[in-house]
Amino acid sequence: MQEIIERISKVFSVEEVVQQNNHQWFITVPKKQALESVTYLRDREGFVHFVLLSCADWIESGKFQLTYLLNHPVKKIDLGIRVFIDRENAEMESAHYLWEQIATYQRELYEMFGINFPNSPRLTDPLLLEGWDNIPPMRRDFDTLKYVEKTYFPTPGRKSNDPGTYMKEKLYPNE
Amino acid sequence: MVTPIHLVSVALGTAFLLGFTKDRNWKISGGLVLLALLLMNLISGSWTYALFFGDQVPVQVFTAGFKPPFSINLQMGRFEAAITLMINFAGLLGAIYLFDRLKKAGRYAFMVYMVFILGLNVAVMTRDLFNLFVFMEITTIATAGLIFLVQTGKAAAAGLKYMIATSIISGVLLIGIIFAYSLVSTLNLDGIIDGGLPLIKGGAMVVFLILIALLLESKPFPANGWGLDVYESAHPGIGAMLSVATGPMIAYVIFKVLPISGGAWNHLIAITGIITFVGSNFLAIKQHNTQRLLGYSSVAQAGILLIAIGLQKELGHTFIYVAAGLLMTNYFAKAGLFWLSGLIKGESLQDWTQLKGRPVLLFLFGLFVFSLAGFPPSPAFFAKWELIMQLASHGGYVWMVFILIGSFFELIYLTRWFGQVIGSKEKSSAQPDLATHRLVPVGIMGVGLLGTMVFFLHHYAPDLAIDFIPIIFIAALFILDFLPAFLKNTVTILAMGWYLLQHISDVQNDTVRLIFFLIFLAGGAISLLAGFSYKGKRIGYYPFVAMTFVGLTGLVTATTTLGFFLSWELMALGSYLLISRGKNAQKTSWIYILFSVGGAYLLLMGFGVSFAVTGDGLLSSLGIAARALPAVGILLTIGFLSKIAAMGLHIWLPGAYAEAEDDATPFIAGIMMNAGIFGLILSLSIIAGHPFTWWLGWLGVITAVGGNILAAFQEDAKKLIAYSSIGIMGYILFALSMNIQMAWMAALYYVVLHFLYKTILFLAVGGVIFRTKTREMYQMGGLIKKMPLSFISVLIGIIALAGIPPLAGFGGKWLFYNAVVMNGWYLQGALVFFSGVVAFLYCFKLISAIFLGQAKDRYRHIKEAPVWYILPQYLLIIGLLIFSVLPELVLQPVAHALRSMPGEGIQWDGHFAQTSFGYWNAFIVMTVIAIMFVILLAWLILNSRKAQKVKQFDMVFAGETPFTPETSHVAYNIYAPFNKALGFLVVPVTTWFWHATASVTDASANHLRKWYNGNGQTYALQMVIYIVMFYLIIRGGF
Amino acid sequence: MENKDFIKPYYESKIVESPDGEEIKVNPLEDYFCGEAPKSHAPNSNKLWESFLNWARAESLWVLGFGTGCGSMEILPLMTPRFDAYRFGVQMRPTPRQSNVIIISGYLSVKTLKRAIRSYEQMQNPKYVMALGSCTINGGMYYDSYNTINRLDHYMPVDVYITGCMPRPEALLAGFEEMKRLIKAGKGEKANEYAENFEWYKANQKKIIKDWNMPDYNW
Amino acid sequence: MSFDWLIKIGYVLLGLFIVLNYGLLQYGVIRRISARIGKRIGVKVYQPYIDLIKNYSFRSQITHGVMFYLGPVFRLSGGVGVFLFMPLIFGSEHFSNYSFSGDLILILYFLFFGMLGMALGAGEGGHPYSFIGISRGLSQFTTIELPFTLAVISLAIQYHTFSITDIVAAQQGGIMHWTLMTNPLATAAAMLSFLGMMGNSPFNVVIAPQENPIGPPTEYHSTFLAVLQTNRAILGPVEAILMVNLFFGGATNWVSLIIKSFLVFFWPVFVGIVFPRFRVDQSIPWFLKLPFVLGILAIFLI
């Protein structure tokens, strides 16, 4: 694995390498090199299986972090390519031509985070949220509870408990 | 009487006189020529009249006051008079046609033209061999001069080739003549004939030289490249003269010189003729140049004329009719076509689309083409009939086969040409050249052809034994075609009704005939009602409808084989023309006519064999003939099989039915198809019990299964019904193959039913197509709400078709089961019933894809089919329902008619039908089912009377809604699993076979025609080889 | 945002050409769907007859096989030899037309709600709703999710609630028994309630289903 | 004025009533038996009655059009019609129904009447699954009928009649006279055909509940469905009775009729429980193999 990362470091400017566990690494690359490195890994290094594309909202630093998780089916290792993009007018190059299923992930990210992927097929078709008319719900500046209270007729008098403390109280009241 | 020598003097005198005129005085010179030709016409005409109709005897004219052998003598007999008349008449019209061309070329051209006509006249009349040679040479040189009228290098080259060929011929001829002279010391033809040349040493060689030269002059295949090139390159007017003036001249010269061989050469000439006829027609298949095609055709016609000349002994007294028929048809039609081709801009066959939209010219074109192809009532039809009959009676079956093969090739290119012209979608942008002086000769030729037709019809009237009023009616419709459609429709329907009432008594005693008579006329009249929905004139529709129906009626009323065959061909021609009116029908109608006529030729052979056995042409004696020679029945049966589209011969049907116009299909499919059944009844009744019928039964099974399975896979509504027709024809064929009463009863019952429900279905579907403007079923859907009446028609139609009780269709199934078990054809029977279950597939597809399912946006405001489509459907439905309740109305008379057949019949007790196997009471079944249905309906209404009416998308769709009507209408290829399981049964083997046959024919014609490589020298070599080969062969044969 | 924006392209009005060249305006929502509102159907006036019919309805509960959320896992064992709901006249049907019970088996996202409503409305009167698990009562653990409803009875009338997260199949059987009891007692008239309070239900439904691209009542 | 016809109708209705109840109970019993095979207790024996009453008791219905409305009527007419033309009890004038107006062939073809009506009704429902189900059903039916046709022809050869009454009469006098014994090949072919005719697994791809929600009657509900259920309760036993009449000696009284037809009826159920479902393109060739060959042998070896 180290050799792979070394080799890729020679071609791309890898910014940060994180080892999650024995078979999972994450590297961070600049936005411009993201898809090139994914292509490189697929074509040269044998990461032919695309696992997922996910997003994390770093609202504090004004960034979205995209992760392209790739799998090497022979060596049984995963490698995630992390890319940081701007939160304002978030936009990323579409990667649907690498694996067709990426288009669906991109639809999801468009819907949940509002990240634009130009030229991605059926990008604006609703995936889960038919008729959503608010800011994308997975953005951290979206206040879910307020939205629910406004929309879904919450049961009056409903109380919520922290499951941990509540169950401890219930099951082991003496401790 | 004017002495025939004036034919010479007038022509010669005029030619000399022209020398004194000036080029600019073309009016004088031209007028002189026309006057002279008119005069010559009068002379020949008066002789012809006197010789044929007066009591004039043939005369000999002696020149220089001596009697032969010391002088030249001209003879004016019947043949000479007729042929000179033909030549002069063509000469006159040709001069008119070519007038501007000749005028431009100056007075010498007129002179050459006169000399040309002169040469032809004298060559016909002279009885002196050397004189014959001289005048043939004069003709040749004059022809060469006339070829010069077209100032192209191509024409010049063709002229040189012509000169090369004719010079060789003349050399050979001259040597022959001089040796003949040296052997018998006379040049007089009668003298030479009396001299007994073949008996003298070296005489055979002399005969060979003379006759081979004359034969070569008639452009025998394959040493005739030069002739074809001339036809192609010369002016069409000259081509016409070559074909219709020179051609008869040569033929007659051969005819008159032939006796010098003492009969030894007769068959040789005929063999040469048949080779030419078959070969030229074969090569013509690949021609695209009009004039070259006509050239091939002319050569072929000369060939068949040679057959007649060669076989004159066998033909006996009919020779004159055969020869005249062939000669006249070619004369009028070929001249007409050549002259027409001069009107057309461009040389290709495609350019003839310029004729579109000009009904009169199209009519003439069709008249010429179909006369050439030998359709009735053209003289060629009678000539070929007579030829075949006489050949058959002399055991010349091989001749018969080859003549028919040649005719078939001829048919291929002629009908394809015609089809291209009327079926082609794009119209040539060029305008034809419609100068009056060119149109008039064409018109006169057309009139002449019609006149000859009348003459021949009149002559053969006793043999035909048909009613001429219907034929006159067709002619009247042609003339009145400018009237509006509804008027013509009314007239046609009324005429059919009138004819039915007038003549029903003729067939009353023969139930089988009566059934067909009623189907053809009453059914036809009802189905024609749909024609009222069309506006405008529909030029060229009703004459052909009438032609079809006249043919159909003639089939029933005919008592002679000739009458039957004429009606058959008339029907084929009429229906072909109707089908070819369809928008995309070019190819399918062509295939249709080929199969139709192919079948008809088999009939012709069958009738020929029958004539050979019995010596009379009565339909009633076919049975006697078949007892002696079952081949009669077998040939007829196979011929009729092509009409009912038995598997293997079926590929014409779906396309033809689908592409015909929507209101034409019902009577083509529902009614005309019964003609084939009628024929089969005729032919199978005479070979009943022959082992051949066992195979026929299996063919019926295959047809039923194949037709029905194929129907299930169709997307085109009309094609679906068409394939279903094939299936039902299979049932009927199967039933007719069984030689028992029950089976034939079933077959006839099916005939009636098939007529009823197939006409209903085609009318209903035709009405729907009339509104939706598409034939693809999956594009329709949900029309039940818009067209409830059509839906009910189709529903009743398919219930009857599928044989579900209580409608009449079940009766057919019941009779079938009984017949199958009685006859012991168990496995076949089971397979036929398998095909019956397959019928459900297409029945359901037909009704569901059109009427059920999702309505499309395009048809949201569509209206019910026109009332004129609905009305005949419901008239027929009433009939169907009556037969459903009271099947004995059909079955009892039929049983009576078939009582002489072996096997048991049905015992009737009121409505109760019983056989030794089973029983059936249609009346009670209907009553019980109707009462039960009403009660149950009442029960449901009681329970759910308040049901909410919903619209098309209000259905459960797994929580979703359908997207579009198109995506939710399951109608396309719905039997895919069935195809996966049983599709191997219907791989298109037949289509492959016919395609391969067609390609092989096409390719070999294309390959063989390369023989004519266009090099004059090669042509000369071919002639030399021809002479040598001919000599070697006859030496071997002598 | 206007609701219209959510209408799928194939339900937009369009102009098509008829075979005769005439132009036809097609509005799919009106032309393809029946626009009638549901009716309330009064029970048979003959009490005895009606109670007989109610008995039959109660003893023949045909359940629409419609799984939402995690509860559908609990329905499947009902048909196994261990629980064998057939004994109680409970059967599964694949089409709403032939069912009279719909089980909402757990949380309902807005997207699923739309389909659930459609299926419910396509069932015929009388019809019964069984709500399974906390999520249908007060949102359960998804009470603050941006896309799941909290209270089912604001969108369709519920006959029986079964508590639990998730309830076991035994609880479901008990629910069926309860539902039978209600029906036999003549209290299974929620379908009529739905028809009578149609406006209120529709308003609630339309409040959260923003792309309302179907007729008001799905026949 | 004779009232014979009235009495006749009375007996016919009585027979219909008996057959209907018998059919409903039979379905209940069969379902209970098949539940036992699956180690379940299963429905109540009278559950089909409850379902029927329930379906008739729906208060609202929808209709897609006239043919949709008529479809179930056609279907039930088909079922009742087959019953009407079928002699039930041999030797009983009262329970021979209207079998004097048509023979075996009439019954064979009348079976299609209901099928056709059902297909058209379902077709007007416009549901794609209806069309798919119908096309599967019709495709499959083509070869299902073939062995049966051969068997019928074989019977006609054997007994020289198409009359069911006569066929039954020829089989009287003990089990050794049954067609089962005298013509085992035809019986085998027909019984294999019968599997397909009853539409149980493995030949139930038409209504394939999982992939294609119950096929043609997808849109049918409430009273329409009740009518279809009524038909099923009548047609199933009647088809079994047809087999009994043709191959198992018929019946001279109700008891033997019910026992025999129940056993015949149970045969496809038994097979259905054991075997999984065929696709159409598997079932069509299946019928063309063993059953077809048996049928041909039955014709030639009789």
Place this chain on the structure above:
Amino acid sequence: MNFFSVQGISLTIGFILILIGLWGILTQRNLIRIIIGFTIFNNGVNLIIVALAYMKGRTAPIIDQVVTRTDAVDKVADPIPQALVLTAIVIGVGVTAVMLSYTLRMYRAKHSLEINVFTESKW
């Protein structure tokens, strides 16, 4: 017939000329040569005609002082072939003239005298 008689030799030469002519027609490519071939062919034919009319010891059938009307029957050869050959020669000249005029026209069209160039119309 004696082969070495005048008649025999003439006939032989006539046939040889015919064959030479034919050979020329069939082998030469140049149109003019072909036409010459025809001329030779014609001459051969004419020679045969004359040769056949030959009668030993007789003179040409011209009635003048030498051969009077009365003894013509015994003295002159058969006059008919003589008459024929005149006609044949005339016709031959005519044919040659027509051929030559065609050749002229063809040469103008394509500036060639090769016969295998003129194959526009074929097949």
